[in-house]
Amino acid sequence: MNDTKKIGRPRNFDYGEALVQAMSVFWTKGYDGASLRDLTQAMGITGPSLYAAFGDKRELYLKTIDHYCNADACAPIVAFEGEDDIEKAIHDFLAEVIRSATEHASGAKGCFLASCVVTTVGQVDGVAERVEAAIDDTEQRLVARFECEIEKGTLPPDFPSRERAALLFDIRQGYMFRGRAGWNKDRMQKDIGARVRMVLSH
Amino acid sequence: MNDTKKIGRPRNFDYGEALVQAMSVFWTKGYDGASLRDLTQAMGITGPSLYAAFGDKRELYLKTIDHYCNADACAPIVAFEGEDDIEKAIHDFLAEVIRSATEHASGAKGCFLASCVVTTVGQVDGVAERVEAAIDDTEQRLVARFECEIEKGTLPPDFPSRERAALLFDIRQGYMFRGRAGWNKDRMQKDIGARVRMVLSH
DNA sequence: TGCCTTATATATCGAACGATACATAAGCCA
DNA sequence: TGGCTTATGTATCGTTCGATATATAAGGCA
Numbered sequence: 001m002n003d004t005k006k007i008g009r010p011r012n013f014d015y016g017e018a019l020v021q022a023m024s025v026f027w028t029k030g031y032d033g034a035s036l037r038d039l040t041q042a043m044g045i046t047g048p049s050l051y052a053a054f055g056d057k058r059e060l061y062l063k064t065i066d067h068y069c070n071a072d073a074c075a076p077i078v079a080f081e082g083e084d085d086i087e088k089a090i091h092d093f094l095a096e097v098i099r100s101a102t103e104h105a106s107g108a109k110g111c112f113l114a115s116c117v118v119t120t121v122g123q124v125d126g127v128a129e130r131v132e133a134a135i136d137d138t139e140q141r142l143v144a145r146f147e148c149e150i151e152k153g154t155l156p157p158d159f160p161s162r163e164r165a166a167l168l169f170d171i172r173q174g175y176m177f178r179g180r181a182g183w184n185k186d187r188m189q190k191d192i193g194a195r196v197r198m199v200l201s202h
Numbered sequence: 203m204n205d206t207k208k209i210g211r212p213r214n215f216d217y218g219e220a221l222v223q224a225m226s227v228f229w230t231k232g233y234d235g236a237s238l239r240d241l242t243q244a245m246g247i248t249g250p251s252l253y254a255a256f257g258d259k260r261e262l263y264l265k266t267i268d269h270y271c272n273a274d275a276c277a278p279i280v281a282f283e284g285e286d287d288i289e290k291a292i293h294d295f296l297a298e299v300i301r302s303a304t305e306h307a308s309g310a311k312g313c314f315l316a317s318c319v320v321t322t323v324g325q326v327d328g329v330a331e332r333v334e335a336a337i338d339d340t341e342q343r344l345v346a347r348f349e350c351e352i353e354k355g356t357l358p359p360d361f362p363s364r365e366r367a368a369l370l371f372d373i374r375q376g377y378m379f380r381g382r383a384g385w386n387k388d389r390m391q392k393d394i395g396a397r398v399r400m401v402l403s404h
Numbered sequence: 405t406g407c408c409t410t411a412t413a414t415a416t417c418g419a420a421c422g423a424t425a426c427a428t429a430a431g432c433c434a
Numbered sequence: 435t436g437g438c439t440t441a442t443g444t445a446t447c448g449t450t451c452g453a454t455a456t457a458t459a460a461g462g463c464a
Contacts, residue, residue: 008410009460030321032234036452046413047453053411057452109324118382119232119321122311131383163396170376174368177375180320181333194365201403210440211430238422248443249423255441259422 015053016067018043022054023064027108031061031120062126068112069134075100076172077141086149090168090196097172098188101179110176139165156202164199171195217255218269220245224256225266229310233263233322264328270314271336277302278374279343288351292370292398299374300390303381312378341367358404366401373397 021042025034036057040047054060072078076096083089101110109115113134121128142165149155175188223244227236238259242252256262274280278298285291303312311317315336323330344367351357377390 006462007408008462009412011411012460029325030232030234032232033325035450037450048414048455049412051453114379116321118379119318121382121384123231123235128384132385135380135383135385160396163393163400166376166393167400170372173375173379174372177316177320178337180323181337182323182330183334183337191365191368194362198365198369198400208432209438210432211442213441214430237420239420250425250444251442253423 011049011053013043013045013049018045018053019064019067022060023068023112024108026061026064027112027116030116031124058124058126061120061124062130065113065117065127065130069130069137074111074113074138077138080168081141081145086145086154087196087200089145090199091192093168094171094175094192094195095189097175098179098185098192101175102183102185102188110180111172114173114176115180135169139169142168155200159202167199213251213255215245215247215251220247220255221266221269224262225270225314226310228263228266229314229318232318233326260326260328263322263326264332267315267319267329267332271332271339276313276315276340279340282370283343283347288347288356289398289402291347292401293394295370296373296377296394296397297391299377300381300387300394303377304385304387304390312382313374316375316378317382337371341371344370357402361404369401 021044022039025038025042028034029038036047036050039057039060040050043050045053050060054063067073076093079096080089080093083092103109113131117127118131121131139162143161146155146159146161146164150157150159150161178188223246224241227240227244230236231240236259238249238252241259241262242249245252247255252262256265269275278295281298282291282295285294305311315333319329320333323333341364345363348357348361348363348366352359352361352363380390
């Protein structure tokens with residue numbers, strides 16, 4: 001969009017990359033726990049550069065949230081939408097949930113929104129609206145996937161899409177919690193089969 | 203136990219009450235967000251009194267966690283165990299989950315462990331073990347309740363107790379998340395019926 | 405080449421942080 | 435009552451917090 005502007009000295013860091021690093025710090029340490037030193041160090045820039053490019057700490061935080069929401073960074077949903085066979089799609093969704101709940105890319109575990117951002121709803125202005133919108137968007141995408149299967153005839157017309165979308169959502173929350181608490185992959189993966197069956201049962 | 207000790211000047215504050223107030227502050231503001239000023243003010247004591255009675259901030263935090271776990275402070279589980287009829291018990295469990303997810307006693311919403319403490323697992327030593335133990339304890343209590351129904355004959359012998367206990371656990375997590383994000387009671391309560399049926403279906 | 409704009413680097417600001425030193429007060433026990 | 439122990443109140447410690455003032459460097463444009 002405005003990547004053609006060229007007035008003034010150019011930055012010598014990548015805006016998006018710095019934002020991702022900032023998100024990783026917030027994800028790992030939380031909003032209050034992430035100090036400006038932590039942030040500038042991880043982003044590879046100095047304090048004044050941070051303030052010039054992103055505003056203050058809170059604005060930077062909101063920008064990381066928006067980036068997470070817009071970048072399709074939620075792997076489970078991407079997996080769910082990317083697989084044609086609905087049963088496999090649910091399986092992949094759950095597998096991806098468990099993976100992201102246990103693996104820690106750069107120390108960050110779970111879902112940025114569900115595990116980290118949500119705790120700052122009452123504390124940081126601007127967070128509440130974003131989280132609520134993200135939940136609605138997530139559930140809507142899950143519902144849409146089921147509705148699509150109904151149209152294809154793979155699922156019966158009376159399949160309770162909304163109810164099962166909510167179920168997927170809840171299961172994700174449960175695994176995120178368990179993952180944060182230290183449960184390992186194997187312990188969670190054992191239940192995948194039964195859970196797929198539950199989601200599709202009628 | 204040692205409430206009969208009488209050497210030295212007695213405190214002029216209630217230990218347990220102060221602990222509850224501290225928990226409320228952590229619950230609302232998070233570990234890092236809760237300053238010593240917030241804590242001492244809510245507890246009604248001065249800094250030195252806090253340090254003498256509870257140790258430093260981290261030890262106080264761990265004590266609030268232990269208190270929460272030992273005091274049967276998780277209302278949904280208490281409700282689930284207190285109702286004889288299993289269908290009603292599940293209904294009450296869900297209703298209580300929704301209530302605690304939306305109402306805010308002294309500003310604290312959701313589950314202290316699931317919504318607040320869990321975010322400090324990698325940050326504060328001693329938290330991880332406690333959260334993992336709490337999850338195991340919760341699931342075990344849910345399972346035990348189902349097993350009890352099987353023995354009574356109310357549920358079939360092949361009822362998947364563990365699977366459904368995990369489901370209740372996950373649903374709780376989902377509602378806690380939604381509540382934190384600002385969903386209101388009514389929006390959640392509509393689904394209770396369907397969810398009870400899902401938990402008991404076979 | 406100067407001029408304007410924007411980014412960088414250094415140094416540091418006042419405020420709030422977690423945590424204590426010190427002197428005093430309150431109850432038990434000899 | 436005098437000594438012991440523990441809690442309280444005041445005042446303040448050194449550190450780190452988030453955030454900036456200032457001066458310099460880098461590029462586009464005239």
